[in-house]
Amino acid sequence: MSSWPCSWPLVLLLVMWWMVVRESNGASTNVKVGSISKVEDAVNFHIYYGQTFKVIKNTIDGKSYLLIQNTSRMAVRTKYCTSRIKSYVIPLINYSVDTQSSPGGVPVSFFELLGLLGTLKGITSEAVASPCLLKLFEAGEVVKLEKGEQQEQLLSQFAAHFISDTDQPQTCNFANFFPLSEGTPLQRAEWIKFLGAFTNLETKANQVYDVVKASYTCLSQMAANKTKSFKPIVAWIEYDKNGGVWCFTKEAHKLKFVEDAGGENIDKSINKVSYNVSDPDDLEALHAILCTVDAVIDETLSSDPQNYTQTTFLENINVDDNSCFSFISNQSIWRYDKRVRNGTILDWYDGAISQPNLVLADIVEALFPTGNYTTSYFRNIAKGEGVININPDMCARDASLPLDPTIPACG
Numbered sequence: 001m002s003s004w005p006c007s008w009p010l011v012l013l014l015v016m017w018w019m020v021v022r023e024s025n026g027a028s029t030n031v032k033v034g035s036i037s038k039v040e041d042a043v044n045f046h047i048y049y050g051q052t053f054k055v056i057k058n059t060i061d062g063k064s065y066l067l068i069q070n071t072s073r074m075a076v077r078t079k080y081c082t083s084r085i086k087s088y089v090i091p092l093i094n095y096s097v098d099t100q101s102s103p104g105g106v107p108v109s110f111f112e113l114l115g116l117l118g119t120l121k122g123i124t125s126e127a128v129a130s131p132c133l134l135k136l137f138e139a140g141e142v143v144k145l146e147k148g149e150q151q152e153q154l155l156s157q158f159a160a161h162f163i164s165d166t167d168q169p170q171t172c173n174f175a176n177f178f179p180l181s182e183g184t185p186l187q188r189a190e191w192i193k194f195l196g197a198f199t200n201l202e203t204k205a206n207q208v209y210d211v212v213k214a215s216y217t218c219l220s221q222m223a224a225n226k227t228k229s230f231k232p233i234v235a236w237i238e239y240d241k242n243g244g245v246w247c248f249t250k251e252a253h254k255l256k257f258v259e260d261a262g263g264e265n266i267d268k269s270i271n272k273v274s275y276n277v278s279d280p281d282d283l284e285a286l287h288a289i290l291c292t293v294d295a296v297i298d299e300t301l302s303s304d305p306q307n308y309t310q311t312t313f314l315e316n317i318n319v320d321d322n323s324c325f326s327f328i329s330n331q332s333i334w335r336y337d338k339r340v341r342n343g344t345i346l347d348w349y350d351g352a353i354s355q356p357n358l359v360l361a362d363i364v365e366a367l368f369p370t371g372n373y374t375t376s377y378f379r380n381i382a383k384g385e386g387v388i389n390i391n392p393d394m395c396a397r398d399a400s401l402p403l404d405p406t407i408p409a410c411g
Helices: 005-024 109-113 131-138 151-155 185-189 192-199 202-224 252-260 280-290 310-316 356-367
Strands: 045-049 053-058 063-069 085-090 095-097 120-123 161-163 174-176 233-240 245-248 274-276 295-298 333-335 339-341
Touching: 045 192, 053 192, 085 174, 085 192, 109 192, 120 131, 185 202, 185 252, 185 356, 192 202, 202 252, 202 356, 233 252, 252 356, 274 280, 295 356
Parallel strands: 063 085, 095 120, 095 161, 161 174, 233 295, 295 333
Antiparallel strands: 045 053, 053 063, 233 245, 245 274
16 A cells, blocks of 8 residues: 555556547547538538548539648648648638628628637738728738738738639638528528638537528518518619619529518519610610519619719619609619728628528518618618718627627517
């Protein structure tokens, strides 16, 4: 018995050696992640799980992203950068985002919902619609990576650089994050799981998506139960000032919004898509179609949204007598530029993608007005509604914490 205390140092040494070996072999419990996240709606990426790694199959660039847990031996031994596979050590210790590509760059609202703004360290442009990201930029916690010969070298310092422009030259740490590639609103929103896999935040990503999807589904069901003898007809329409041409949209996700909001798209009843206002026959045909429409969503680009009014719209459609337009008498002419920064940076290309339930709630209100709901992204220029100018002072929370999704009333 007297020798027992003397053996404690040896026992302790053996225990510590066993723990180190166990960790180096990737056997720790925080490495064995299992199959946590399953892609249910999106079609352009899939996630597969191993014991110490994950693989994202990204159809946007045709590559497989090998995500290796930083506590596994593979993390220091394995590095891929080929035409078909890239590897990343996760969770990411830092990252940068392409915020410059048209129309809106990578939507940073996805990162915000997961509480990842604290590890975002670089952006390629100040053209962002997130007040909290602007606040971090002003404080110097996020830097702008200027274009030039040194940008590629600067980007290489980050564990990952997320892009949405697949045509640009890509280095080993580039990852294509492109929700806009999907055809429906919910498919786009599910790309939060893509980011969750990079940061070991799958559980949080699943929770956010489930909440957003449940809200969207409830609103769609509520709209389907609206009692009307006919569905309101909606036209998504855009004017090209340079060509003098009006076009009806064919973008699937926009048409899906109208259908889920209990409306009917004008596109199903016409064959011709574009109309030149300088051609009398085209102009007459355009006016005839618009006379059948109950609500208009005007997508015309404007460098001065605040001064884009109903008068601007009527001037663009070149009409003297608007008495046949029910959307005039109903006061239902909408634009999705309600939240804007510096006149041209729309939150429509950011927050509206990660939280499509808010967009759906806006359109339901547009088609079945209650008067007691404040829209998030749409403004009614037929009623003279203006814009909200986004600025850093609008961020009144800890930007490093997750942003709770907004859930509109449904019932």
